[in-house]
Amino acid sequence: MSAVMITRKVRKWEKLPGKNTFCCDGRVMMARQKGVFYLTLFLIVGTCALFFAFECPYLAVHLSPAIPVFAALLFLFVMAMLLRTSFSDPGVLPRALPEEATFIEMEIEAANGNVPAGQRPPPRIRNVQINNQIVKLKYCYTCKIFRPPRASHCSICDNCVDRFDHHCPWVGNCVGKRNYRYFYLFTMSLSLLTIYIFTFDIVHVVMREYPFTVLEVLVCFFTLWSVVGLTGFHTYLISLNQTTNEDIKGSWSGKNRVQNPYSHKNIIKNCCEVLCGPAYPSVLDRRGVMQEDSPVSATSAAPYSTSSSSSNPVPQTTKTTAPLIPNEHTPDDAKPSIAASAEKSPSPKEEHPPAPKVPPLASPETDAEASLTKDKTH
Numbered sequence: 369m370s371a372v373m374i375t376r377k378v379r380k381w382e383k384l385p386g387k388n389t390f391c392c393d394g395r396v397m398m399a400r401q402k403g404v405f406y407l408t409l410f411l412i413v414g415t416c417a418l419f420f421a422f423e424c425p426y427l428a429v430h431l432s433p434a435i436p437v438f439a440a441l442l443f444l445f446v447m448a449m450l451l452r453t454s455f456s457d458p459g460v461l462p463r464a465l466p467e468e469a470t471f472i473e474m475e476i477e478a479a480n481g482n483v484p485a486g487q488r489p490p491p492r493i494r495n496v497q498i499n500n501q502i503v504k505l506k507y508c509y510t511c512k513i514f515r516p517p518r519a520s521h522c523s524i525c526d527n528c529v530d531r532f533d534h535h536c537p538w539v540g541n542c543v544g545k546r547n548y549r550y551f552y553l554f555t556m557s558l559s560l561l562t563i564y565i566f567t568f569d570i571v572h573v574v575m576r577e578y579p580f581t582v583l584e585v586l587v588c589f590f591t592l593w594s595v596v597g598l599t600g601f602h603t604y605l606i607s608l609n610q611t612t613n614e615d616i617k618g619s620w621s622g623k624n625r626v627q628n629p630y631s632h633k634n635i636i637k638n639c640c641e642v643l644c645g646p647a648y649p650s651v652l653d654r655r656g657v658m659q660e661d662s663p664v665s666a667t668s669a670a671p672y673s674t675s676s677s678s679s680n681p682v683p684q685t686t687k688t689t690a691p692l693i694p695n696e697h698t699p700d701d702a703k704p705s706i707a708a709s710a711e712k713s714p715s716p717k718e719e720h721p722p723a724p725k726v727p728p729l730a731s732p733e734t735d736a737e738a739s740l741t742k743d744k745t746h
């Protein structure tokens with residue numbers, strides 16, 4: 369069967385394996401489930417719209433014109449922080465390439481080589497030392513990598529996320545290394561906005577009764593408890609330099625005598641690092657261009673491939689023609705011809721010393737895999 373590869377330029381986000389959705393040619397990245405995110409938008413925009421429509425005109429005239437101005441600024445800040453958290457890469461770690469995954473598997477198998485068949489192999493863990501504490505790196509069977517410390521696999525987005533905090537359906541995204549501070553500023557500013565609207569709703573109800581105000585008071589009252597509580601919880605976590613994931617798992621709770629190696633044991637230093645530390649670039653390169661090979665039948669592709677200057681239309685004939693050695697799986701009628709061809713060229717067995725126990729490989733990657741096998745014995 370003859371086929372020719374045609375190379376097509378695609379953006380890398382089109383080929384990313386996780387369960388994310390992308391907009392604006394890869395600039396915007398979110399989780400696939402966005403229903404609760406739309407509810408968040410509706411609640412914030414709806415409550416603020418009612419406040420601006422029914423309370424602000426009265427309060428601006430009878431109390432101060434600064435009331436709607438400050439509310440508008442706070443609202444814009446809340447929306448900016450929400451969209452920044454929702455639309456960004458939380459710190460997704462790229463999966464291993466097939467060759468990298470093969471290499472890691474071979475390393476693990478070499479390390480577990482003496483496990484008898486039928487017995488469970490030991491858990492795939494590597495230990496690293498961070499600030500005199502032993503931290504375990506776990507192997508991700510989906511991404512085929514040993515996760516960096518503090519990373520975790522989000523089952524909803526199907527990605528490993530660096531400094532994974534939690535998956536937040538309210539913002540429609542994971543919260544991790546790259547968007548945690550914006551998430552915190554969102555909860556903080558939303559708390560302020562809720563308290564602000566709640567306070568002036570009460571003032572409005574006292575000054576003159578209004579049915580919409582009562583509705584807003586109810587929404588704000590229930591939002592207050594959850595959002596202010598959440599902000600308080602994250603303030604506590606930041607002061608300890610800890611993630612929600614580590615808090616739930618009790619990673620640094622003192623059992624096994626492992627204490628948080630990331631904490632500076634100083635609240636101010638921890639807050640500075642989490643909120644004002646360096647901003648990390650995305651390692652996904654979502655808008656990068658890659659070339660994708662798509663097979664096309666030779667007859668239809670022939671006119672293009674001859675005129676193309678970039679790709680090489682000549683079929684690859686560089687496969688080495690190694691002499692075949694018949695074994696027990698070779699059909700009997702094929703053995704004489706193989707034997708004849710083997711007579712013409714010297715057998716590799718005569719030239720080289722006996723090879724170590726490497727399974728017979730007939731692919732062009734033989735050299736690479738043989739060198740990998742050599743590496744693992746060191």
Ligand SMILES: [Zn+2]
Nearest residue numbers: 508511521528
């Ligand atoms: Zn993973």
Ligand SMILES: [Zn+2]
Nearest residue numbers: 522525535542
């Ligand atoms: Zn997620």
